Amino acid sequence: xxxxxxxxxxxxxxxxxxxxxxxxxxxxxxxxxxxxxxxxxxxxxxxxxxxxxxxxxxxxxxxxxxxxxxxxxxxxxxxxxxxxxxxxxxxxxxxxxxxxxxxxxxxxxxxxxxxxxxxxxxxxxxxxxxxxxxxxxxxxxxxxxxxxxxxxxxxxxxxxxxxxxxxxxxxxxxxxxxxxxxxxxxxxxxxxxxxxxxx
Amino acid sequence: xxxxxxxxxxxxxxxxxxxxxxxxxxxxxxxxxxxxxxxxxxxxxxxxxxxxxxxxxxxxxxxxxxxxxxxxxxxxxxxxxxxxxxxxxxxxxxxxxxxxxxxxxxxxxxxxxxxxxxxxxxxxxxxxxxxxxxxxxxxxxxxxxxxxxxxxxxxxxxxxxxxxxxxxxxxxxxxxxxxxxxxxxxxxxxxxxxxxxxxxxxxxxxxxxxxxxxxxxxxxxxxxxxxxxxxxxxxxxxxxxxxxxxxxxxxxxxxxxxxxxxxxxxxxxxxxxxxxxxxxxxxxxxxxxxxxxxxxxxxxxxxxxxxxxxxxxxxxxxxxxxxxxxxxxxxxxxxxxxxxxxxxxxxxxxxxxxxxxxxxxxxxxxxxxxxxxxxxxxxxxxxxxxxxxxxxxxxxxxxxxxxxxxxxxxxxxxxxxxxxxxxxxxxxxxxxx
Numbered sequence: 026x027x028x029x030x031x032x033x034x035x036x037x038x039x040x041x042x043x044x045x046x047x048x049x050x051x052x053x054x055x056x057x058x059x060x061x062x063x064x065x066x067x068x069x070x071x072x073x074x075x076x077x078x079x080x081x082x083x084x085x086x087x088x089x090x091x092x093x094x095x096x097x098x099x100x101x102x103x104x105x106x107x108x109x110x111x112x113x114x115x116x117x118x119x120x121x122x123x124x125x126x127x128x129x130x131x132x133x134x135x136x137x138x139x140x141x142x143x144x145x146x147x148x149x150x151x152x153x154x155x156x157x158x159x160x161x162x163x164x165x166x167x168x169x170x171x172x173x174x175x176x177x178x179x180x181x182x183x184x185x186x187x188x189x190x191x192x193x194x195x196x197x198x199x200x201x202x203x204x205x206x207x208x209x210x211x212x213x214x215x216x217x218x219x220x221x222x223x224x
Numbered sequence: 225x226x227x228x229x230x231x232x233x234x235x236x237x238x239x240x241x242x243x244x245x246x247x248x249x250x251x252x253x254x255x256x257x258x259x260x261x262x263x264x265x266x267x268x269x270x271x272x273x274x275x276x277x278x279x280x281x282x283x284x285x286x287x288x289x290x291x292x293x294x295x296x297x298x299x300x301x302x303x304x305x306x307x308x309x310x311x312x313x314x315x316x317x318x319x320x321x322x323x324x325x326x327x328x329x330x331x332x333x334x335x336x337x338x339x340x341x342x343x344x345x346x347x348x349x350x351x352x353x354x355x356x357x358x359x360x361x362x363x364x365x366x367x368x369x370x371x372x373x374x375x376x377x378x379x380x381x382x383x384x385x386x387x388x389x390x391x392x393x394x395x396x397x398x399x400x401x402x403x404x405x406x407x408x409x410x411x412x413x414x415x416x417x418x419x420x421x422x423x424x425x426x427x428x429x430x431x432x433x434x435x436x437x438x439x440x441x442x443x444x445x446x447x448x449x450x451x452x453x454x455x456x457x458x459x460x461x462x463x464x465x466x467x468x469x470x471x472x473x474x475x476x477x478x479x480x481x482x483x484x485x486x487x488x489x490x491x492x493x494x495x496x497x498x499x500x501x502x503x504x505x506x507x508x509x510x511x512x513x514x515x516x517x518x519x520x521x522x523x524x525x526x527x528x529x530x531x532x533x534x535x536x537x538x539x540x541x542x543x544x545x546x547x548x549x550x551x552x553x554x555x556x557x558x559x560x561x562x563x564x565x566x567x568x569x570x571x572x573x574x575x576x577x578x579x580x581x582x583x584x585x586x587x588x589x590x591x592x593x594x595x596x597x598x599x600x601x602x603x604x605x606x607x608x609x610x611x612x613x614x615x616x617x618x619x620x621x622x623x624x625x626x627x628x629x630x631x632x633x634x635x636x637x638x639x640x641x642x643x644x645x646x647x648x649x650x651x652x653x654x655x656x657x
Contacts, residue, residue, distance in 0.1 A: 027587055027597055027610075029550045059585045060573040082547050106607040107550040107599050130603050157608075167428040169605040188609050189582050191575075 028059060030078065031103040033086030034183040037073040038097035046096065047077065050200035055193035060078065066194035070184040073147050078187070078194060082111075102179045104187070114175035116143070116182075126175045134164050135171060146181045150174050249433075269387025323353040335390035339397025342383065343520065344405050350379035376465050395516060402520045409492040409531040425602045430614050431625035441563040442485070443478045449641040450477020450498065468509035476502030477641050480526070482636065489629035491537070491636025495530025498637075522644060529643040530636040537635030538628040542601075552631075553600030554587050557624040566592040579616050584609045586621070599625045 035043050042051060049065055056062040058078040067077045079085060082105050090101035094117035104112040111129040115122060124141025135158060137151060154177075157170040180186035341349045358372035386394040434442075454473035458465050465473075480498030485491035499522030507514045544552065558568045568588045575583040576595065587598040595618060597610060604625060606614065613621050 026549070027585065027599070028607075029547060057575055060575065062573070082550075105546055105550060106610065107604060108546045108601045109603045110605055110607070111546065122303055130605065134605070167346040167430055167605055168608060170608055171607075173608055188584070188607075191583070 027105070027107045028187065029082045029105045029107055030059060030080050030186070030187065031082050031101065032058075032076055032078040032187070033085045033090055033093055033099060033101045034070070034074050034076045034179075034185060035093055035099045036075075036183070037061055037099045038075070039222050040067075040075050043075055043077070043093070043096060044197070044200075046093065048200055049077070049197040052196040052198050054196040056196045058187055058190075058194055059089040061146060063196035063198070065197035065199075067197055068185075072184070074183040074185070076183065076185045076194075077197070087115060087122070090115055093121065094118050095120050100171065100179060102187075104172070104176060106169075110169040110172040112172045112175040114143075114179050114182075116141075126178060128171050128175060129168055130171075134158060134166065134169055137171060137174060143178065144182060145152060147174070150177045150181070184210055247337035250634065251497055324639060332390045332393040335386035335392040336397035336400070338382065338386055339394035340404070341397075342399040343401030343524075345401075350376060350383075354379060360496070398520055399516070402524055405524055406496045406527040409527045425627050425629055427625045427627060428599070428605060428623070430606060430611075431599075432622045432624045435564055437565055438560065438563045439485075440554040442481050446477040446479075446481030446498075446637055447474045448477070449638045450474045450480070450502065450644075452638065453477070453641030453643070453645035455645065456642045457647070460646055466510060469506050472505030472509050473502050473641070475505050476500075476644065477637070480530075480637055480640065484633045489531075489534075489627065489633045491534025491632050491640070492527040492531035493514050494633065494636055495528070495534075495640035497524030497526070498530075498640055499523040499526030502526075502644055522647065526640040526644055529640040533639035534629075534632035534636035537632035540635075541628045541631035549600045550598075553598040553604075553624070556626050556630075557587055557596050557598035559586070559595060560624055561590050561594070562592075564592075566594060568596070576613070576618060578609065578612050578618070580612065582609050582612070584613045584618075594620045594622050596622045596624060599623065600627075602627060 027058065033136060037125050044067070049067075049202070051067075052063065054063070056066050058066055059080070061080050064081070065077060065079050067075060069075050082103055085101040090099055093099045098116070098118045100116045101116060102112070102114050109129040109131055113125065113127040115125040117123055122141065124143040125139070126143055126147065127138040128136055130136060139147070151164070151171075151174055154170045154174050158166060161168055176186055180189065184190075345352075354372050354376035357375040358366075358368055358431065361371035361375075362368040383394075420428030440550040450473040451470055454465055454470050459464065476498045479501035480494040484494030485489060500519045503519040504510075504514055507518070541549070541552065561568045568590055573585060574589065575585055577583045584597075586595045588596050595613075597613075599605075606623070610623070614623065
């Protein structure tokens with residue numbers, strides 16, 4: 026499936042409180058993020074981080090991030106490697122966006138929009154990715170190295186990188202319709218048609 | 225010409241300059257009157273023989289006469305030789321149509337250009353010319369409507385003249401005009417894409433190439449579209465096409481797919497090939513003489529519909545959300561697996577560890593052991609992990625990269641086949657005549 030996913034990590038907030046806020050409940054099964062074994066899954070990381078992973082790119086929206094950030098410092102990551110090589114990492118606290126790092130290659134493969142004051146580690150991550158990009162054909166390269174910058178910054182902040190963490194997550198299910206964890210968008214006809222072949 | 229020989233006196237031989245001038249003017253007037261009379265005779269003879277000769281204005285009639293007198297000069301008549309000034313004035317006053325008919329030699333190339341212009345503009349060029357000339361006449365006090373009709377009739381007479389006297393040159397010109405038109409439609413198809421920001425459309429080099437089996441599957445799709453288009457035409461019009469018509473439409477559909485692939489996804493090129501091949505094959509298989517005019521018309525129709533449908537397909541697929549594009553790519557990748565004679569596994573979402581750390585998650589695995597990664601859109605690239613998987617190499621790793629132009633081609637093939645099925649070519653067709 027490549028990646029077309031998103032996640033939100035909240036620091037130092039109770040797991041049950043977060044899941045309840047999202048209207049999600051643990052299933053008890055272990056799954057690997059990205060395998061579509063469950064629509065949501067979660068795992069705790071050092072320094073009080075709880076990562077809630079969704080197989081839906083649109084789930085970790087800015088609105089949902091701002092809402093969850095009232096429970097604690099939170100970061101949201103949306104990423105895909107199938108269409109425009111989009112990746113974005115946004116941080117918020119108390120309902121206010123603090124910083125954002127965004128990439129897609131619709132304008133340039135070197136595009137990296139930064140707002141606010143992200144962690145200082147960004148500079149080194151960005152320089153390494155740009156250097157790698159230039160060494161491999163720059164704009165004409167068939168590989169997008171810059172797409173990895175927000176993902177790598179996410180690993181620096183909360184310890185999670187979807188393509189590097191092998192540890193299993195706990196599958197989640199929707200516990201109530203009132204929470205904010207739902208897909209948020211009904212699947213259209215095209216989506217239904219294209220999902221027919223999925224197991 | 226009896227009775228039309230002018231005198232050739234020089235000033236030194238005349239009693240005075242005034243006398244010479246009077247003599248000269250009388251000669252010219254006699255020549256003009258004679259030319260007009262001869263022109264009327266040519267016009268009358270031509271129409272009696274059902275060969276329409278354009279001579280809308282008195283000056284055109286005179287021009288015909290001058291032409292006849294030029295021919296006479298070639299056989300030793302002294303008329304034109306002594307009236308070169310009058311001839312020059314007469315020719316300058318002619319309409320292009322009459323001038324072409326009058327000048328004779330060298331107009332095969334002009335017939336070709338005229339044919340190209342007619343084909344390229346669907347006959348609009350003739351109307352534009354007649355309109356401009358009519359406006360000029362109206363400025364001189366002529367009735368605009370009548371002037372337009374007169375000049376337009378002249379252009380049609382010229383076309384008829386070219387078809388009668390230079391059929392090959394005109395035919396070549398029409399084919400060239402049609403080719404230019406199709407080329408423009410193709411450019412338009414790409415131009416619309418460029419306006420939508422799709423100019424950098426290119427497949428990543430790691431994308432796997434079509435297997436012969438996939439080519440055969442696509443040809444089968446084209447054949448189905450061609451056959452189906454003919455059936456749609458029969459159903460919609462109540463017509464009963466012959467088996468030969470169906471066979472030809474099927475062949476045209478295959479040719480259309482081939483042309484689309486060779487032109488890198490131009491639905492207009494596919495439509496043109498579909499139309500031309502269908503038309504020629506229908507003539508041949510039905511035992512009729514091949515009509516290049518019908519083939520040309522069908523090619524233009526196919527290219528036009530293909531261009532429109534192709535553009536719509538590109539625009540639609542490009543307007544989808546990221547998620548929908550991703551799903552579209554995944555769905556097409558599974559279709560491709562089937563076209564390769566394989567089947568996607570129901571649950572193919574697995575993590576595949578890579579040498580050097582990390583892993584990649586392909587879109588689906590196949591029963592035959594392939595690992596398929598699907599991408600859609602003009603901006604899709606490999607991620608570093610996917611590049612790692614490709615270079616490692618991960619055995620049987622297959623990258624499928626679909627572009628909006630592929631969707632355009634998918635829209636274009638059935639659309640132009642249906643249009644061609646509905647269309648019944650007629651000789652000398654022009655939508656604006």
